[in-house]
Amino acid sequence: MKLTNxxxxxxAAASRLxxxxxxxxxxxxxIAREAGVSKGSLYLEWPGKEPLLHxxxxxEMQRLLADFQQRMQQDPQGGQIANLYRxxxxxxxxxxxxxxxxxxxxxxxxxxxxxxxxxxxxSRILLTRDVVAQxxxxxxxxxxxxxxxxxxxxxxxxxxxxxxxxxLPADQQPPMEEIAGALSAxxxxxxxxxxxxxAAGKQAIQAxxxxxxxxxxxxxQA
Numbered sequence: 312m313k314l315t316n317x318x319x320x321x322x323a324a325a326s327r328l329x330x331x332x333x334x335x336x337x338x339x340x341x342i343a344r345e346a347g348v349s350k351g352s353l354y355l356e357w358p359g360k361e362p363l364l365h366x367x368x369x370x371e372m373q374r375l376l377a378d379f380q381q382r383m384q385q386d387p388q389g390g391q392i393a394n395l396y397r398x399x400x401x402x403x404x405x406x407x408x409x410x411x412x413x414x415x416x417x418x419x420x421x422x423x424x425x426x427x428x429x430x431x432x433x434s435r436i437l438l439t440r441d442v443v444a445q446x447x448x449x450x451x452x453x454x455x456x457x458x459x460x461x462x463x464x465x466x467x468x469x470x471x472x473x474x475x476x477x478x479l480p481a482d483q484q485p486p487m488e489e490i491a492g493a494l495s496a497x498x499x500x501x502x503x504x505x506x507x508x509x510a511a512g513k514q515a516i517q518a519x520x521x522x523x524x525x526x527x528x529x530x531x532q533a
Contacts, residue, residue: 317348317352318356318366319370320346320348321342321343321348321353321356321357321363322367322370323346323370324342324345324346324347325337325342325345325346325363325364325367326367326370326371326408327345328341328342328345329367329408329420330407330408330411330419333418333419333420333421334360334364334420334421334423335421337360338360339354339359339363342363361423364420364423368408368412371406371408371409372409373524374406375402375403375406375409376524378402378405378406379398379402379516379520380516380517380520382398382401382402383395383398383513383516384513386398387509388509389509389512390451390508390509390511390513390514390516391451391499391512392446392451392452392498392499392502392503392504392512393495393496393498393499393503394495394509395512395516396465396468396494396495396498397491397492397494397495397498399469400468400469400472400491400494401487401488403469403473404472404473404487407419411424412424413469413470413473414470414473439462439519440458440459440462441519442515442516442519443458443461443465444458445515445518446504446511446512446515449508449512450504450505450508450511451503451504451508451511451512451515452502452504453502453503453504454504456502461502464502465498468494468497472490472491472494
């Protein structure tokens with residue numbers, strides 16, 4: 312798809328370059344050239360590389376949420392915890408910059424990931440403590456474990472899912488869809504609650520989506 316909107320074209324170009332070369336090695340000149348705009352036009356939109364990075368992360372987070380929502384809504388049972396988690400993992404794995412943010416990859420994001428603003432973005436990814444609590448209330452997730460513990464374990468699984476590709480040889484890696492499906496079975500057997508109402512799960516995720524989008528709108532206004 313051709314991006315004709317100049318700010319979006321710049322954000323998409325910056326995202327590609329930062330994911331490939333890293334934030335520290337990517338210059339404003341590089342981004343302007345990749346986006347097909349003048350350097351002056353680039354600075355009219357953002358005064359420097361760090362404000363642009365914040366905008367890029369907002370852009371990529373909203374792309375991740377849209378991808379996740381689409382995967383979930385197209386699945387009749389997409390609101391069940393196992394399928395929710397599978398769709399979340401696949402949407403995250405398909406977005407290199409969000410993977411780097413979630414795993415705090417300093418090669419890609421430099422010192423940004425170790426600062427508070429990097430943690431603020433990363434906390435909005437995947438299934439948080441509050442979302443797990445909502446799902447427990449709806450009967451989708453077992454209620455005998457604290458939501459903090461379940462959210463932590465979900466994060467442990469997600470980090471392993473993303474990182475294992477850099478450890479194992481390519482010929483030992485099954486397709487990502489197969490791995491995500493197997494992990495969803497683990498989640499179903501280990502964390503599913505007595506309720507299987509897919510609609511309730513979708514409603515909880517839609518509420519999270521709306522909350523995160525409001526947070527990003529505030530960021531953009533600020």
